[in-house]
Amino acid sequence: MIGQIIFILVIAIISGYLISFVLLDGILQAPFADLFIAFCENVLQLDWYVARDAYSVLFQQNKSFWLAIGFIILLLIIFYIALSRFTRYFNQISDGIMMLSEDSEKEIHLPAELDFLEKQLNNVKAKLEKRAKDAQEAEQRKNDLVVYLAHDIKTPLTSIIGYLSLLDEAKDMPVEQREKYVTITLEKSYRLEQLINEFFEITRFNLQTIILEKNLIPLNYMLLQVADEFYPLLAPKGQKAVVQIDDEINIYADGDKLARVFNNILKNAVVYSNPNSTIEISARNENNQTFISFTNVGKTIPAEKLEMIFQKFYRLDSARSTQTGGAGLGLAISNEIIQAHGGTITATSSDHKTVFTVMIPTNS
Known part of the structure; x- marks a missing residue:
């Protein structure tokens, strides 16, 4: 906008000097003087000498004044045109902002000069x-x-x-x-x-607002305890949970809430694992981050459902009744807890194998 204003000023100055050196002192000086004298003679009924003196007084002796008047008029005209253009832009931007709140699939369209703003508004609208x-x-x-x-x-x-x-x-x-x-x-x-x-x-x-009470936790012992507690659920289907951790891992976290996360993931793995299968639980440290993985063999989860399983009230199998399925809150709450620890929880599924991976900072 500042650049356009400077451009307008330069154009006005150039136009003013063109008027001065072309109309008053240049090639159009004589035709303009004759036209003015003829106007005074025919319209104002003045004789030729009086009309010539009037031209001399008004124009020859006040060139700077007329130059300023012409400059100001031209500047106002150009400024009005530019202001109208800016006003049109503002109105279009206002209409685009109003469309953000409309329940419509129409995209926001702005002039080419506002292409960057159009993209941002459409991104905001989509979100x-x-x-x-x-x-x-x-x-x-x-x-x-x-x-x-x-x-x-x-x-x-x-x-x-x-x-x-x-x-x-x-x-x-x-x-x-x-x-x-x-x-x-x-x-x-x-x-x-x-x-x-x-x-x-x-x-x-x-x-609820998740408030963490962190302590140093021996992860190996916690995972072994969680796996042992699930034996009554695993045994009827011939399943088993195996913890595989090579080194001793200690993490700084909320033990009770982290146990709830592991319980929710393992419960989900038990429900959707094949009979007589093994659920593998592993953990490792990498770049001051701890990764805990739960791998089970069963029905492959479609990609579109993987994106939704951490949403609240979502149950992977909508056909399951509350008699056998939960409220669809377990994984959503687990996600909230892990995010509160500054970590992430993800899931992948292919070739009848599903892996849930929890990442939390080791010393968060």
Whole structure:
């Protein structure tokens, strides 16, 4: 803009001097003088001598004045044209900014001179649209999940009421049958508790702020303990978890929250691994960073789903009910925890092998 203003000033100065040296002192001096004298004679009814003296006084003796007047008029005209152009630019920019909030797939178009701004506005618009779409999809998944959970709560609750009613009505029920009904009722109660915890988990995820309490943690021991705790889940399907770490690794992190991350990843690996398969857990240090990998053999995860598995309320297998699947928060919460540690969590899947890799700074 400053360059354009300087350009306008230079053009005005050049034009002013051209008017002076061409019209008043140059090749057009005589025609201009004759035209002025003829105007005075024919229109103002002055004689030739008076008209000549008027020309001399007005123009010959006041060249600087007329030069300044011409310069100012020309400058105002050029400035008005330039200002109109800038105003048009500002209006187009304003319209482009207004389009950022519109729910439209139309791209923002600006003049070629504002190509850089057009690209930035379209990038911002694309990001805002993606965020709005992601938020809408997350909200829809959340609503669907709440509906599923509410529906699933009815099932164990109905069973609990039914069996308790039978126990209340049949006072003389055989002991074996009574014990059977009590056992079933207790199992349904545990299931009901699990579903209610799912509801609380959803609320906590939306409201909580992750606060870390870091300590020096022996990673080898933690991973071995996590693997041992999963034995009851692994044994029925003939699965096993094997920890492979060559060197002793210590990291500075929040042990409780990190254990939750490893539990969530391992739980996911158990669910989606083939029967009689081995889940490999490994860790290594590299450039002051610790990498922990969980590798399982099972169904390959499509690339488009890999990009979404760390989103809240997303479940890899939408056909899975809450009876066997969680609320879709485990990996999302794990991602939040690892990010709070200044690390990352990623997943790759190919040839029936899926690898989850956690990276956290060793001395974060």
